[in-house]
Amino acid sequence: MKVLVIGANGQVARHTLAKLKEEGHQVVAMIRESAQANEVRNLGADDTVVADLESSFDHAFKEVDAVIFAAGSGGHTGADKTILIDLWGAIKAVDIAERLGVKRFIMLSSMGTVDPDKSERIKHYLVAKKLADDHLIRSSLTYTIVRPGSLTNDAAQKYIKLEEEIQVRDATITREDVAIVLAKVVNLENTFGKTFEILNGKAPIEESLRQL
Known part of the structure; x- marks a missing residue:
């Protein structure tokens, strides 16, 4: 399957490029700058496309079978970028996929999105993620929403x-x-059609996924 990874230079996405290759997929990395192309290719991308979530990026979806939205504004930016990337960028990606007939869409979301009111520190971020997730759920796409907890860089x-x-x-x-x-x-x-949260635990990944 030809899979477009949006936000391919992000920390989770960089790992995802290699994992997709291991699963036998053809990987297209969507990046913001052409200078990132060689690095993401070395990580596992077969091809790259330069596009910006804050602009038009329909061209990135050409001839792809599935989309993984792994973009994020990052902790160093303000609420304005969260709205533009995590909310509006994700909504636009869903709409483009629908319009261009790309049926499979995987959203990298966040734990805590079920009820953002339980969080004060990152409430605006969780609200953005929830609204984007809800938009995907209401779409006609074949979706999966993955909501990890706090992330580490361990192996x-x-x-x-x-x-x-x-x-x-x-x-x-x-x-x-x-x-x-x-x-x-x-x-x-x-x-x-499933939405779920994940943390490191005691069950093998594939076994956990197959028991959904």
């Missing part, structure tokens, strides 16, 4: 805890483990 453990909403959040999850999940759900039909 993949390959074991997770997966629930629709995790009540006891006493763990973190590695970015590499999130990437493994994103790559595996692309073709995993029992994850279609």
Whole structure:
């Protein structure tokens, strides 16, 4: 399957490029600057497309079968960028996929999005993610929404805890483990139309996904 990764230079997305290749997919990395092309190719991208979520990016969807939205404004930006990237950029991506007939869409979201009112520190971020997720759910796309908890840069453990909403959040999850999940759900039909949260845990990733 030809998979477009939006936000391909992001921390989770960089791992995802390699994991998609391991799953046998053809990978197209959407990047903001052509200077990033060589690096993302070295990470596993077969092709690159330069596009900006704050502008028009319809051309990035040409001849792709699936989309992974892994873009994020980052913790160093303000609420304005959160709205433009995490909310508006995601909504536009969903709408473009629908319009151009790209049926499969995987959204990298965030734990805590079920009820943003429970958070004060990143409430604006969770509201943006929830609205984007809800827009995807209302669309005609075959979606999967993955909501990881707090992220670390440790090596993949390959074991997770997966629930629709995790009540006891006493763990973190590695970015590499999130990437493994994103790559595996692309073709995993029992994850279609599902939204779930993940942390590192005790169950093998593929076993957890197949038990959804």
